[in-house]
Amino acid sequence: MSTQPNNPLHGKKLADIVTELQAHYGWEYMGYQINIRCFTHNPSVKSSLKFLRRTPWARTKVEQMYLAYLEKNPNLK
Numbered sequence: 001m002s003t004q005p006n007n008p009l010h011g012k013k014l015a016d017i018v019t020e021l022q023a024h025y026g027w028e029y030m031g032y033q034i035n036i037r038c039f040t041h042n043p044s045v046k047s048s049l050k051f052l053r054r055t056p057w058a059r060t061k062v063e064q065m066y067l068a069y070l071e072k073n074p075n076l077k
Contacts, residue, residue, distance in 0.1 A: 008070050009063055017066045018048050024069060034061045 009017075021030060022045065031039035036058050038044075038051040052059045070076055 008067060012066075014052060014059070014062075015045060015049055017062065018045050018052070021062070021066060021069060030065070033065060034058065 022043075025033075027039055027043040031043070036051065036055075038048040052062055
């Protein structure tokens with residue numbers, strides 16, 4: 001039994017979150033919403049993951065963006 005049954009982030013890898021957001025929104029929109037260099041200057045999943053793993057505030061913003069994305073697209077949950 002899962003200890004966090006209502007947490008959509010539970011069991012979700014950061015790489016999967018960044019990849020899904022990038023596929024849906026694109027780097028330009030992500031950089032507009034969260035102004036960090038790994039989204040605005042020569043973006044890649046690899047550089048984003050490296051930065052987000054070292055920067056808790058930025059990771060939190062990306063997770064919040066992902067939760068908002070899931071709310072707008074309930075069929076993806």
